[in-house]
Amino acid sequence: MENLPEHFDSLFSVDCVIFGFDEGELKILLIERNEDPFKGWFALPGYFVEHTEAIETAAQRILYESTGLKGIFMEQFYTFGALGRHPQGRVITVAYYAMIRLTGNKEVAPLPTAHFAKRAVWMPVKDMPELAFDHSRIFRKSFEKIKNKISYQPIAFELLPEKFTLTQLQQLYEVVLNKKLDKRNFRKKMLAYDILKELDEKQKGVSYRAAKLYKFDKRKYIKNFQKELSFTR
């Protein structure tokens, strides 16, 4: 790096908040740290960005190395750079979030090369421990973000299995928004948006009347909505 003043150099990193939804619970992906500082603590999957890689690329790489999840599209939501946030010096971290379906992604583990992570776990949001560094704060901010976003963008479907019931969808909204919704109104509204495809298929393996399955219909969504959605009430 020529012509640029040296004393401005800093380290920077990415941290990933990955949301999943399973058995009616919202979960996020954590690693247990294997290195100081905060050895033994839970933390968001994250690490330093290489000098020659794009931030998004780094986020994907680091998520893969620390949890085995590959090719997850994440959205940047905030950059944290408070002076004291890293005990060893100035580290600025760019935070990303993603919502993924747990089906097929339940087994998570760091690559053997990821010396900084001992293991990876899906942690229910309601049982969240205090996290390393300022990661608790980062998590809270990401949660605010998705809470807001789920109200007007169809991101809930990313958390559900490809085929889902309206009740599952409603439960997800209820968990994220932290409020009870009226079943009839919810269904009426959701179906009126005309972004779901009703399948000729029913739920299986339940010990009561099986519900119809639906898919999110991306084509319909794109066609119907350059306008705004509101999934909140």
Next chain:
Amino acid sequence: MENLPEHFDSLFSVDCVIFGFDEGELKILLIERNEDPFKGWFALPGYFVEHTEAIETAAQRILYESTGLKGIFMEQFYTFGALGRHPQGRVITVAYYAMIRLTGNKEVAPLPTAHFAKRAVWMPVKDMPELAFDHSRIFRKSFEKIKNKISYQPIAFELLPEKFTLTQLQQLYEVVLNKKLDKRNFRKKMLAYDILKELDEKQKGVSYRAAKLYKFDKRKYIKNFQKELSFTR
């Protein structure tokens, strides 16, 4: 910085998008660069963050040095780190925006010590030239942001003089949202929110019937709204 790998070091900077509203026009604050790269180009006020300062602090300092504006509260909205964004090497930039009233802030100029900036200008958004680095992109993203935010948060008032008419307020919404609003519906809705204080005072110096002046009433706003606003339609 001990124990941390050296090859991760990068430079990082802040860039500021400062919005103003004057004579019915939305403007943003630019500097003309006085140094290579992009010498002679317009750019967003921005510079490198020092190793020992918080990012927000840096944003305030740099805005002050490059334009003379002091104590402006800015909100972070995105971090740009594409590999090729700075011709001299890897620079990650944290972008901030603010909306300020132009009254009393029309005269802007870099401090003599700010060698990188030749002059500062309020540029109408509609006349925006191509900017240095990826600043055009940063600007576009900030504009999306405020367009969205003005629809549900009372940030418009920050752009207006302390005392303003409803027509001025409406014009501002029309400029930002880029659509015509109905006068009666706009007023009805705005007054119904009950966040304005009607003053015993009228516009002065106009060559037609003078309009009533209003103030944004922050106390009322806080009292009335933990619910959501919608200023859009």
Next chain:
DNA sequence: AATATAAGGTGTATTTTTTACACTAAGCAA
């Protein structure tokens, strides 16, 4: 076979919000 259980699935009336739409009033200038 009958019954119990548990969730699935549905409709309507009321209220609230949004929209569309056009004229009179006031103040200044000529």
Next chain:
DNA sequence: TTGCTTAGTGTAAAAAATACACCTTATATT
């Protein structure tokens, strides 16, 4: 006094949101 320009106002119709309760269906149990 007249003309010009913007301020200021109301209502009806449509759309969206809300509140609310019962019957249906599949499975499990006896």
